[in-house]
Amino acid sequence: MTAKKSSKKPNVSAEELKAYYRDMLLIRRFEEKAGQLYGMGLIGGFCHLYIGQEAVVVGLEASAKEGDKRITSYRDHGHMLACGMDPNGVMAELTGRIGGYSKGKGGSMHMFSKEKHFYGGHGIVGAQVPLGAGLAFADKYKGNDNVTFAYFGDGAANQGQVYETFNMAALWKLPVIFVIENNQYAMGTAQARSTSSPDIYTRGEAFGIAGQAVDGMDVLAVKEAGDKAVAHCRAGKGPYILEVKTYRYRGHSMSDPAKYRTREEVQKMREEKDAIEHVRELLLTGKHASEDDLKAIDKEIKGIVNASAEFAKESPEPPLEELWTDIYATDASQTA
Ligand SMILES: Cc1ncc(C[n+]2csc(CCOP(=O)(O)OP(=O)(O)O)c2C)c(N)n1
Ligand SMILES: [Mg+2]
Numbered sequence: 001m002t003a004k005k006s007s008k009k010p011n012v013s014a015e016e017l018k019a020y021y022r023d024m025l026l027i028r029r030f031e032e033k034a035g036q037l038y039g040m041g042l043i044g045g046f047c048h049l050y051i052g053q054e055a056v057v058v059g060l061e062a063s064a065k066e067g068d069k070r071i072t073s074y075r076d077h078g079h080m081l082a083c084g085m086d087p088n089g090v091m092a093e094l095t096g097r098i099g100g101y102s103k104g105k106g107g108s109m110h111m112f113s114k115e116k117h118f119y120g121g122h123g124i125v126g127a128q129v130p131l132g133a134g135l136a137f138a139d140k141y142k143g144n145d146n147v148t149f150a151y152f153g154d155g156a157a158n159q160g161q162v163y164e165t166f167n168m169a170a171l172w173k174l175p176v177i178f179v180i181e182n183n184q185y186a187m188g189t190a191q192a193r194s195t196s197s198p199d200i201y202t203r204g205e206a207f208g209i210a211g212q213a214v215d216g217m218d219v220l221a222v223k224e225a226g227d228k229a230v231a232h233c234r235a236g237k238g239p240y241i242l243e244v245k246t247y248r249y250r251g252h253s254m255s256d257p258a259k260y261r262t263r264e265e266v267q268k269m270r271e272e273k274d275a276i277e278h279v280r281e282l283l284l285t286g287k288h289a290s291e292d293d294l295k296a297i298d299k300e301i302k303g304i305v306n307a308s309a310e311f312a313k314e315s316p317e318p319p320l321e322e323l324w325t326d327i328y329a330t331d332a333s334q335t336a
Contacts, residue, residue: 010220012062014288020062020219021279021289022297024054027078028276029305030087031250034077034094037309038254043094045107046123050078052249055275056181057082059222060149060242063230067144071119071132072151074109075181075248079151083116087304091312099315103322126152126159129178133169136176136239147233151179155186157200163207166239170207173238177229178204180243181216187252188260201243211241217273220282247273 010017031049038047050057053075061082064070072079080090085101093100093111101111109123119135122128132150139146156162157180169176180200184191197203201211210232214225222244229240247269251258283289 010282010286012220012223014283014286016062017279017283017286017288018293018297020055020058020223021276021283021294022301023058023061023082024219024276024279025297025301026087026304027051027054027058027081029301030081030091030308031077033305033309034091035250035254037091037095037312042313043108043254044096046074047094047108047254048073048075048252049250049254050075050248052269052274053181053183053216053246054078055219055222055278056179056216056244056246057151059216059219060177060179060226062219062223063226064147064149067117067146068230069117069119069132069135069139069146069148070151071128071135071148072121073125073128073153073156074121074123075153076109076111076121080111080113080116080118083113083118085111085113085116085118087308088311091308092315095312095315096317097312097315098318098322099311103326104315104318105322105326126156126161128152129156129159129162130165132178133165133174133176133239136169136174137172140172140174145234146175147230148174148176149179150176151181153186154180154182154184154191154195154200155189157182157203158195163203166204166207166209169239170209173236175233175236176239177226177233178209178211178239178241180241181246182243183246183248185248185252185260188256188258190260199243201241204239204241209239209241210237211243213243213245216244216246217269217275217278219275219279 031051037043057078089101096104098104109121111121129150129152132148136148201213204211215221229242232240
């Protein structure tokens, strides 16, 4: 990895560090539970887990303020939890129940929250990138200082629409942070087999877009880079590219046998780079938290995740009439 690492000494408070630990753990345990429910046949359709990448979204959410927007791909559960969406509503959507964010009609890839400014959840690779620039355009038009985080993968970064978007975002100085979650694989294709350069963020140079790579297994480094990117956008300097070098531990989706890489490769990342273990160590060695404090956090998270699974199992399936609702916008104010 050529990414920038954070210094050993955390530049955030003990409380913030504990919050990162908690938020990353919530994502990991939630995803593990989703994987179990999928295995039990309670979740149908596609399900792309985020396990391994937790530090990316938790670090960047720590740089965001109220009003900022986020939009991402189908690997989206972590983004929803990190921006404060209700785990019950997310899990119930995964199981296709009425208590889900899309009343059980959207599933894993199609959830939204206007309240939390989360704009999906997109199954078409790269489609969220121009949409993200559109969200940023709206904020610029309205004259506020909100920023949009548009997340996409290393595979999506080879799509033409990404570069059309770069051009317009740079031309109009849109407040959008293009977050490339480089987890080194696009389905079964390793980055080196699909992508001409090891660093993707440098492609912004052709459009005059500033950017940098960052170690996505280090939440502090992500937060530091996020602060810089956000400051750039809020100051009206236009878009910024953050290429966050990360790694997914699980297959592309639940139906991926992962034959394109060795078990040893995954094991090595887990043992040497795990983002949650990193923060755990910082908390313990810096005496910011005791083993008991961390156990209490683990217990709290387990409770939240188990409750979400119970909610998701008990919530009824949507009645047939629901197939005819939420298709057209009936109230103009709903689309504003
Ligand atoms: C336009 C389009 N082409 C192909 C696909 C099939 N597809 C789904 S995910 C994916 C790989 C994307 O990889 P990446 O952008 O690195 O994201 P990651 O899955 O690693 O998060 C492909 C090719 C699709 N959904 N949409
Ligand atoms: Mg990828």
